Amino acid sequence: MILIPRSKAYAADYEFDNENSKIIGNGWEIDYSVFGDIKLTISSLDGLKEWCYTKADDPAFEPAIEDFRTFPIVTIEITDDSISPVYLDGRIGSGISTLTDVIYPSTSKWEGKYVTLDGIVYSADGKELIFYPLGRSTETITLPDAVDNINSYTFRQNNVIKKLICNNIKLVGWWAFSNSSIEEFECNTLKNVGMDGFGYAQKLKKVTINNYDDSVIDLQPGAFEECKLLEEFPYKASVMNGVFSNCSSLESFTMLDNATKIEVMTFFGCSSFTEFNVPALVETVGGSAFEGCTNLKKITFNSTTPPTIYEDTFRNCPSDIEISVPKGSEEAYIAAFLEATGEDYTDNIIPTGRVKYALYVNGEQFYSDKLTIQCGEGTAVFNPELNTLTLTNAEITKGVNKYAYGACINSGIKDLTIEVFGYNKIANEAYTGDWDDIDGISTAEGCNVTITGSGVLDITQVNSAAYIGLGTWVNVDGGDFIIEDGTLITDKSITVNRNFIVKDGGTCSSKASVRSNSAGTIKVSGRGSLTASFINMGVPVMDEDEISKRDMKVILEGGELILSKGIFFSDASPDDDPRGYIQLIRGTIEIKSKASEGSKIADCPAEHIEIDPSFELTVEDFLKGEVNKSTHVWSDWVYYSDDYHKRTCPGDGTDLHPGHMEAKYHIWDKGSVIKEATVDEDGEKLYTCSVCGATKTEKIPSSATPTPTASPSQEPTPSQEPTSSPSAVPTSEATPSTVPTESPSPSSAPTESPSTEPTSTPDPATQMGKDGTAVGEGASLEAAEKAITSMTTDDDPAGSVFNVLQAKAAKVTKNSIKVSWKKPAGAVKFVVYANKCGKGIKPVKITEVTGTNFTLKKLDGKALKKGTYYKFLIVSVDKDNKVISTSKVVHAATSGGKVGNVKKITTKAKKDKVSLKAKKSFKLKAKQVAKSKKMKVKKHRVLKYETTDPAVATVNAKGVIKAVAKGNCLVYVYSQDGVCKKIKVTVK
Incomplete structure (x- = not known):
């Protein structure tokens, strides 16, 4: 770009000389005396600047060209040889669509430096195209082979050009084709496209580099911004911010392997993108980099360390976008996306190599390593x-x-x-x-x-x-x-x-x-x-x-x-x-x-x-x-065979007449047990067709060999070790019978399997955790269950913690409460205890599950009541039936009554972060907000606080954080129904 020194102010003042058909300015004039050949003459450097250069320190100043951009000027003539072509760029005739010719003085200042060929200005050696008049009618332009540089603004707003062929071009200058009608750009080499070089060239469909040598092309900011018809750019390129912004037809782009950053808005609005690969060295993906990529189905990250992303990096991308990451880095990426966006991307982030299928059943998605989903007792x-x-x-x-x-x-x-x-x-x-x-x-x-x-x-x-x-x-x-x-x-x-x-x-x-x-x-x-x-x-x-x-x-x-x-x-x-x-x-x-x-x-x-x-x-x-x-008058459905029932139309007195008999499969009910199985004798189950009334029986094997049972009358009992059988996964109903057992009762003798051999550990019923409590880490499940089912208050049991499981009421209806929690490392199952809230009402064991949620619908065989509080405790257990962690008590109300639950928690911590020097303190002043102003949150427990590392910072019952030693930790503020606020604490 050519810069003009601004040593004085220029004012775009001019006057009309109607007698001579002229418009006269300061160092320039327009002669419109000859119809069809209106000429602009620039007679001084000041005139040039007043005509087309904006005053640097006065944003309100407009050059004269702004007033005459639509004036049908055909010729521009430069008469002052003090105006060197070094001052000229495309702005002199910018937007004047009628301009066809530029005339320059024949002086020594021009000789050996610049040449004009038919009104088009080149450098003397022919390597740089300096100026091209907008009024030329040529749609396909072929530049001389010597040209390797297209100057800034050269074809800006050129609404005639459709194709440019420039065999040896290396540089496309700033705004060279911006807002032009070019459709195709063809060359043999290309090294650099300046800022907005093709910006807003909304008809550009194709860029062809015939002899591309695999070298890297430098694309400056906005190089192809708003090129809405450009479908591909299959060349290696370093890209800056906004390079392909709103290129809505662009289907793909490959980043350089050594790229370390994807700039702001680089691919904003690239709505034809379906997949994108982020190189392993990328450390930052800028704001709005992929915003509006509405068809981006999959993005692959190759670094085990998540790059920095921003709240709007993936704004308005599909909600089910697949985010593929290196195996083992899933949790890091989940945390990075949560911190940046405030949203949980757990379901989107999957390890590379794992295939996600666009199919959900029972609230769960299918993956290549998860092709079976348990649905109640079926699959x-x-x-x-x-x-x-x-x-x-x-x-x-x-x-x-x-x-x-x-x-x-x-x-x-x-x-x-x-x-x-x-x-x-x-x-x-x-x-x-x-x-x-x-x-x-x-x-x-x-x-x-x-x-x-x-x-x-x-x-x-x-x-x-x-x-x-x-x-x-x-x-x-x-x-x-x-x-x-x-x-x-x-x-x-x-x-x-x-x-x-x-x-x-x-x-x-x-x-x-x-x-x-x-x-x-x-x-x-x-x-x-x-x-x-x-x-x-x-x-x-x-x-x-x-x-x-x-x-x-x-x-x-x-x-x-x-x-x-x-x-x-x-x-x-x-x-x-x-x-x-x-x-x-x-x-x-x-x-x-x-x-x-x-x-x-x-x-x-x-x-x-x-x-x-x-x-x-x-x-x-x-x-x-x-x-x-119709002519058919059908009979009722009746038994036809073991597999079918039939109905007939007796119009001709025979079942065999074509179209007068239909047969369909029996529709069997769930069946009922008519004879219970015992240790020595098989049982029997009766099924009835709901259409024709046909029946069939099925044997229930004797229980001499322990097998999982779905009988609703049996109470669940602890297994010697968890089973991987799909049929052993409990349903979301609060029905104890969905938990399979190894034996009819807890007192049954262990099998010969080595996994159930007695060990030298203490009596499971009395084995305490590492903290000396019955529900703390390392305690036996038996000890935890005995302690929990003996609780006569709504208080949290000693040894329970919040931050490991973070149990909460995820969803409530009039007759159900769904509780969810985190899965700690080593957990193979979770035991759910629940009951109504209230003193003297002890928690009872509801079920054991392997997933991280459970919906309670019934207690003691009765549906939950609307507008009623219920309490829950979750115990995570390892493969040795030892406690990993026990949740705090979750108190949640069903909907439909006058009481409700907490919507959110607010604190005085800005952006949920607190930075302190050692021995300094900060009061959170936490408050809970109810889901509805019409509903009262009945207090079963005040807001509680918990720190993940008391060696770094402590927090007391009033929410005062006190810095102890240099480091980082988290402080959780949580409500009685599990809603929490996570505060990041940094001690300097």
Whole structure:
């Protein structure tokens, strides 16, 4: 860039000489006497500066060019030879789109230094392009081979240029192509692009370096900022801040291996990025570096030490972004992201090599090393090679918000098959009946789901049974829901984006509506069966231009369609261009009740209804609102074989007539024990088909060989050592029977396994912890349980600590409380104790779990009461049945009453940090804030404080931190329900 010394003030003053058709300024004038050839003459250096240079110390000063930028100036002539071309850059004609020629004086100052060729200025040796008039009409410009440097501003605001070929260019100057219309830049070599060199060149699609030699290109700030059509830059480059900011079509970029920093806003708004690799040497990822990368699915960090990141580094990136980190560094990255953003990225951060799948069941995600999720007494198993989810007697009670909607089964997989075996149930434990409750099955935009298998999927206590493919966008491909086998039962609606098909042996029974959008089809075929309240075609679309695509169809080409009300297209079918169609080809249709007087069973035109002659109903029947049935009159379902039941239509007196007999799999209930197993004798369990009443029995093996039991009548007993069997994982219900046992009672003799051999340790019932307490680290589980179940107050037991487990009430409803906690190193299981709050009420053992949360729904077989406080204690246990840590007592209230829980804790510590010199102190003055001003937090325990290292700093019961010795530690402030504030303490 050429700098002009500012030794005096310049004012853009000028006057009009109408007689001579001139505008006269200080050292410059515009002659408009010749129409079509308006000339600007600059006669002095002061005139040049007044024309196009901004006064440095006066931001309000505007050069004269600002007033005449749209004036049709064709020629600029320099008449004063004191104006050396060294003062010239693209600003002299910046934005003057009519300028075609520049004339310079022929003096010695120009000779040997600069040359003009047809009004274009070059350096004398031809290596630098100094100035190019904007008014030239050439769209494709080829520079002479000698040119290796394009000067600053040269093609700025040039709205004619589309392609530039410059074979040997090395440097593109500052703002050289900014705001221009260039689409393609082609060269053989490129070393440097100056600040905003191509900034805001929003039509630039391609940069081609034909003879690229793998050398590094220096990209200055904003070099390609706002180049929205640029799809790739496949060259090695060092990048500075904002280089590719808002390059929304750029799909990828590879950083240099030796890069140590990703600057501020480098990839801001790169919404086409899907993956990005951060080199191992990067120590800082700047603010907004990836902000707005809305399709960034995965980012890989290669350093075991997390780089510094900022609150907005990944702002507005997908909430489910996968953050891949070196194995063993997960906790460090979780802590780094939490500190920077205040958000928990635990579910996003996974070790390199571990594959995360876009599928959640029961609130958990599938990974390559976690393909089975326990669901009550059943399982959900994912096969990533086949994209198949197999549900076997699964009880799915939890949901998660992903892919824009929440669901108990939430899929981002394009084509997911769900196999059902046995009886499977989805019933959200957090269901409230509100419109924003989560769904049973939901998918990301454009994803499809197919149900198959011989079992049943029963969906209740959700907002919608299924919400497939987002449900509303006509112009989105995909969003099909197909039931080709198995049975789906629900009392909720089903909404699909595109097509809903029930075929082969599939059955769908809904007490609510079935809905598809205005480009969809609902079809029943084969032996399929669809029962619903009504069909609603044409979920409203957002774009009225999509009306032409509204070809909604309901097709029956086999099986049965049973509706309570009718088929409706009105929501998306304009009166002047109705689009609904009905085709009855074969099968059975029944509409159980008449439509109301004056209404129709189907609201599409008569010419859009096609009925095969085999049906005993007419188009008029639909339009009059009559009850309609086909020729088939089916019998009740009856036993057919060990696997099937059947129903028949006796119209011709035989079951064998084609289409007059249907068979479907039995739907077995959960079964009931009709004979208990003993040590010496097998038991028996009876199952009944809920459709035809058929029965079958199953043997319950004798208990001579200890096996896990699911009998609800048995109390849980401690195992000799934890089991890795999936069936031993307890469910989230507060049912003791979900904890498998090694033997019928605690007094049973140990097995011959070496792992259960007696040791020389003290009596487990009296073995205390390292701190001398029954619940402290190292105490036996037996000693801890005896002490906890003997507690007659709501106080914390001696030896319990907060910071290890950090137990808290994670979620409460009117009849449930979910408690969660951290997992300390070495923990193999957690024992949960709970009861109502109150003196004299002792905690009781509820269950043992291997996960880090538990939802209490019942106590002593009775549902929890609304607006009532309950207390919890969590004990973490190692493989030797020794206590690792015991939580503080968590006191939490169910919702629906006049009492509530804590929302947050505030302190006087700025940014949750305290820095002290030794022997100095600081009072936190902590306060707790209730979740609702209408709810009272009944006091069971005041705010408590805890330090992680009393050798560095102590904290007393009033929240006064006292510095002891140089170092760092954490001080926790926690409420009775586990809400906490973490204060970082530094002692200098």
